[in-house]
Amino acid sequence: MTTALERPLVQRALSPQFPLAATAAAASPTRVLLADRHHLFRSGLGALLDREEDLAVVAEAVGGEEAAAAAPGVRPAVAVLGVDPEQPDPTAAARRLQHAVPGAAVLLLVPALPRTAQDRRALVEGAAGVLLKDVQAPALIAAVRELARGGRVYDPRLVLEVVRGGQSGPLSRRELAVLGEIAEGSTVQEAAAALSLSPGTVRNYVSAAIAKTGARNRCDAIRIARECGWL
Structure with missing residues (x-):
């Protein structure tokens, strides 16, 4: 066997x-x-x-x-x-x-x-x-x-x-824009209105940013983006 x-x-x-x-x-x-x-x-x-x-x-x-x-x-x-x-x-x-x-x-x-x-x-x-x-x-x-x-x-x-060495980060402009809005205290609905997106699309961008940065949650993704100089 x-x-x-x-x-x-x-x-x-x-x-x-x-x-x-x-x-x-x-x-x-x-x-x-x-x-x-x-x-x-x-x-x-x-x-x-x-x-x-x-x-x-x-x-x-x-x-x-x-x-x-x-x-x-x-x-x-x-x-x-x-x-x-x-x-x-x-x-x-x-x-x-x-x-x-x-x-x-x-x-x-x-x-x-x-x-x-x-x-x-x-x-x-x-x-x-x-x-x-x-x-x-x-x-x-x-x-x-x-x-x-x-x-x-x-x-x-x-x-x-890599970013410090002059390379680009993994987050798209839209993902950074969404994180930036949330970092300023906006809710998902407020970020969606400010960026002319649907709330579901905003959530998708947040999820993508979390996955790409290996973050635990959206707050951790914002922290990483700030440390890397993206926000």
Whole structure:
């Protein structure tokens, strides 16, 4: 009898209700590929994401090369790649996977942020998302969803360093405008009226800003935006 620990890598089959040929159908879940050399970390992350109805882990791999080789066959929307401390170029795996599947967004999970500003900028330029491996589960799930929507998500400390180096932040002008209104004490309804938006759209912009900055809530997102010099 084959156990979960004996299951071949890159053979994580889709459940019958999510056949590969049916991904074009409406309401199909976001396809996620996982890569990390540590089996326990990878399987735990897979179990976490598989609990979400809108996410489906379609393949697992030990490292970047194996992930890039598997990606064309499973066509992930998001690839979550764990980075090892001794890895000389963390973005190399992201580049390989993006070359294999140009439409895939890559989320790098790093054990620690680089010490130099140059290395931090390279991370931001090399992947759509960068978070620490000790990120809380809700923030990780929100990040995967944000990347699937075409957004970008970075650890706030990483973004702060990059902004100080002259790079642009991840928040759009509309998201910053909404945060600015709320930072001045406006309610959602008041911010919507001031910006000629619907309250629902304002809430969506706030949610996007929270996800992109890795904030806990709107107040935390405002704090991060101010610290980064965006507001």
